[in-house]
Amino acid sequence: MQLHNTATGRKELFVPQDPQRITMYVCGPTVYSYAHIGNARPAVVFDVLARLLRRQYPRVDYARNITDIDDKINAAAARESVEIGVITSRYVAAYHEDLAALGVAPADFEPRVTEHIPQIIAMIERLIASGHAYAAENHVLFSVPSYPDYGQLSRRDPRELLAGARVEVAPYKKDPGDFVLWKPSPPELPGWDSPPSWGCGRGRPGWHIECSAMAEALLGDTIDIHGGGHDLIFPHHENERAQSTCAHGGAVFARYWLHNGFLTMDSEKMSKSIGNVLLVREILKVAPGEAVRLALLTGHYRQPLDWNDEAIADARRKLDRLYGALRDTADVAPATTFKAPQAFIAALEDDINTPAALAELFELARSLNKAETVEDKARLRAQLLDGGELLGLLQQDPAAWFSHSTAASSVSNDEIDTLVAQRAEAKKVRNFAEADRIRDALKAQGILIEDSAQGTRWRSTN
RNA sequence: GGCUCGGUGGCAGAGUGGUGAUGCAGGGGACUGCAAAUCCCCGUACGUCGGUUCAAUUCCGGCCCGAGCCUCCA
Numbered sequence: 274m275q276l277h278n279t280a281t282g283r284k285e286l287f288v289p290q291d292p293q294r295i296t297m298y299v300c301g302p303t304v305y306s307y308a309h310i311g312n313a314r315p316a317v318v319f320d321v322l323a324r325l326l327r328r329q330y331p332r333v334d335y336a337r338n339i340t341d342i343d344d345k346i347n348a349a350a351a352r353e354s355v356e357i358g359v360i361t362s363r364y365v366a367a368y369h370e371d372l373a374a375l376g377v378a379p380a381d382f383e384p385r386v387t388e389h390i391p392q393i394i395a396m397i398e399r400l401i402a403s404g405h406a407y408a409a410e411n412h413v414l415f416s417v418p419s420y421p422d423y424g425q426l427s428r429r430d431p432r433e434l435l436a437g438a439r440v441e442v443a444p445y446k447k448d449p450g451d452f453v454l455w456k457p458s459p460p461e462l463p464g465w466d467s468p469p470s471w472g473c474g475r476g477r478p479g480w481h482i483e484c485s486a487m488a489e490a491l492l493g494d495t496i497d498i499h500g501g502g503h504d505l506i507f508p509h510h511e512n513e514r515a516q517s518t519c520a521h522g523g524a525v526f527a528r529y530w531l532h533n534g535f536l537t538m539d540s541e542k543m544s545k546s547i548g549n550v551l552l553v554r555e556i557l558k559v560a561p562g563e564a565v566r567l568a569l570l571t572g573h574y575r576q577p578l579d580w581n582d583e584a585i586a587d588a589r590r591k592l593d594r595l596y597g598a599l600r601d602t603a604d605v606a607p608a609t610t611f612k613a614p615q616a617f618i619a620a621l622e623d624d625i626n627t628p629a630a631l632a633e634l635f636e637l638a639r640s641l642n643k644a645e646t647v648e649d650k651a652r653l654r655a656q657l658l659d660g661g662e663l664l665g666l667l668q669q670d671p672a673a674w675f676s677h678s679t680a681a682s683s684v685s686n687d688e689i690d691t692l693v694a695q696r697a698e699a700k701k702v703r704n705f706a707e708a709d710r711i712r713d714a715l716k717a718q719g720i721l722i723e724d725s726a727q728g729t730r731w732r733s734t735n
Numbered sequence: 736g737g738c739u740c741g742g743u744g745g746c747a748g749a750g751u752g753g754u755g756a757u758g759c760a761g762g763g764g765a766c767u768g769c770a771a772a773u774c775c776c777c778g779u780a781c782g783u784c785g786g787u788u789c790a791a792u793u794c795c796g797g798c799c800c801g802a803g804c805c806u807c808c809a
Contacts, residue, residue, distance in 0.1 A: 282739085300809075311809050345807075428738055429805070452806065480807085502809030506739085512806085534740080535803060542802080543809095571758090572748065577741075577802055583759095587747060591758055597772065620749090628749045632757035642773055705768055712770080723771045730772095 274329070274622040276498070277575060279506060279530040280426050284624055289497050290528060295326050295333045296492040298527070300484060300501035300509065301383070303340040304364035305349045307552045308371050310565075310580055311502075311536045311543050317566055317665070318533050318574040318625065319500045320377045324663050325621050336382035336491045338484060339365055342477055347462055357463055371553040374562035375569075376665040384487040386478065390465050393478045393486040396520050397454050398468065405519040406454055408471045409445040413455035415481075418448050420515045426530065427507035452512055453479035481512035485526075489517065499527035503534055503575075534577045543580075551580065561677050564588040566665060570627040591631075592674065593732075595661070598638040599654065600671035601725075605647055607655035617660045627664065634660050675732035684718050693722065693729050 274287040289295050299319045302312055316337070326333045341361040350357040386393070397413055400406035405419045417423050417431055424431045431450050442449040457476045458464025464475040478486075488496055494517070501510065510530065517526035535542070538549040556565055568588035572578045614637070620629035634657060641653040661667025676686065692711050699707040712722045719734045 279739095302809080303807090309809085313809085315809050343807090427804080430737080450806085503739085504804065504808055507804060508806045509808090533809070535809075537802075575740080576748090579747090583746070587759060593772095594758075601773080626749070628747095628757075632749070635757055639774090700768085703768075709769070721771065724767075724769095725772070732771095 274325075275624050276529050276531060277624045279510075279532050280527075282428075285529070287497075287529060289330065290495060293331055295330045295498070296496040297323065297326070297333065297335045297498040297500065298484070298488045298492055298496050299335070299337045299380075299499070300505055301337040301339050302364075302368055303343050303345060304361045304368060305343065305345040306364060307554055308368050309543065310551045310553055310556060310569075313371065313375055313553050313565070314536055314569050314574075314578065315500060315502050315533045316372055316377050317375055317569045319531075321570065321621070321627065321664055322498070322500070322531075322625055323378070323380075324665065325625075328663070334382065334492055335380045336384060336488065337380040338487050339368075339383055339385045340480070340483060341365070341385045341387050342463060343480070367554070371557070374557050375553070375566045376563060376668075377566075378665070382491045384491060386483045386487070387463075389483070389487050389490060390478070392490045393482055394465075394468065396482060396486045396489065396516070397471075397478075399520045400454065400516065401471070403519060405516075407447065408473055409447070411457040411473045411476065412443075412445060412453055413467075413471060413473060414446060414451040415454050415512065415516060415519075416447065417450035417452070417515070420519055422518070423450070423515050424511065426514050427511045429507060429511070452481065452508065454482045454516070455479060481509055482516055484509070485513045485516040485520065488513075488526075489520070494521040494524045494526075496527050498529045498531060500531040500533070503532045506530075506532055531574075533574045534572075536578045536580050539579070539581050556585070560585045560589065561592075561674075563666060563669070563674070564592055567591060567631075570631065570664060570666075573628055574625055591635075592666070595634060595638050595657070595667055596671040596674040598641040599657065599667065600675065602641055602644070602650045602654055603671060605650040605654060607658055608648075608651035609655050609659075611652045611655040611659070613660035613663060614656055617656075617663075621663065630660065630664065634664075675730075677733060684715075684720065689715065689720055689731055693731060696722070697729055 275284045276287045277284045297319070299315060302308060323333060323335045342357065346357050346360055349360045353360070397406060400415065401408070401413065404416070406413055406415050455467060455471070455473060455476050455478055457474060464477050466475055467473045499510065514526050518524065537543065538551060541549060543550050553565070564585055565588070568580070568584050569578070571584070571588060614633065617630050617633040620626045620633060623629070637653055637657040637660065641650065641657060644650045644653055658667060692715060696708045696711040699705070699711065715722055715731065720731050721734060722729060722731050
């Protein structure tokens, strides 16, 4: 398998540190509100990677964290006058619902910051002891000059960062590039006592140290794959790398860094100031989760992806085609000894090339539509279903896909069946005008009628 | 200003130093009462200017345009 490594800027052969246990860490959400469609992209992309790895290695330990202590969480809790746990548990639940709707399998570990405070404190202690961190004015800061490799991941020169810095440098920083590992919490906000030797009192961890500590706790000093959004390369991942490497005596932190490209809304950056933030749960009201997932896999994960109405409509039509082939051969049981073809696997192994993999799926669908023997159908069905499983698609009953209705439908399935039966009667007596009238009436409700050799069937376009 | 990543046919989107993926849309045909679905066939493409090469959309360089990052951000 080849993976594009941000650290080197090129595709590299993936060689696990221990083939018996693959370790992967992906930065998850800060749970202060509902997930937007941009948040969903890394979850889906790395879900596909996890599925592929699980096929190829006996054990995959995949951790995707939850950041459940943060300024924005505090602010949300203050607005509602509740404990932060009320806020975080609400949005963790919502996150799980959204991911489930998108067919994202649970990660093996979902560590939360508030459950790893001792590990975080211990890591900070080690950084202080080794001269890579220092306490100042109730903060503990990482000393960037103590780590000469700083900036290598994001290809930034620490000295030039200062020129572009758009935030005022706090006076207690020894070096302007130093970043916070621990910061004070006032009494009214959540916090934990820090070791007396720091002289910092009550506080809470900085953002970057959380991921370093949780990755270490669950996956070890050196992990195989670290993933996240492109925007996290700097400063988040650069800082994680600095902390972990220094806390581990120079051991490599992540051997392969993977970053997904950004998602734009109608070619514009998604941001609250523009007001074009689209929540996953809003999209799910008007489109099936599976179509959302396919839309996210339509482009290569490292490319920018533009989200618009046409993108989701396109994904639905693609699924119509794939499920159509499965529906039309539903009488044949898949020959499950057959797995996804090599060309499909090769596409995914080529830096998770989902567009190329999808193209193979469409080739299979065409072959399946043309297949004449039961043997061919059984094999092609199995191959198509297996490829779909790796992408997290095509796992529902085709009939369910075609009868789906995300919006409140004005006609019930029973009513549709009744009308279809009436139309069949009309056709039988060659009353085509009546038959067409019924068909047009259903079409107006978003129900498309299709006559086939096996009888009439219908599907919803809502 | 620095650093990344892009500009492919009507749209989306892979890929490749030389026989032009894939899906949607479009044209023609088969099938159908008519449709739909399905199958067969068919256009239209690689931002721009140079360079390397027998040959470049593919490699190199300049330019133009776009997206992201530069200490909240997937």
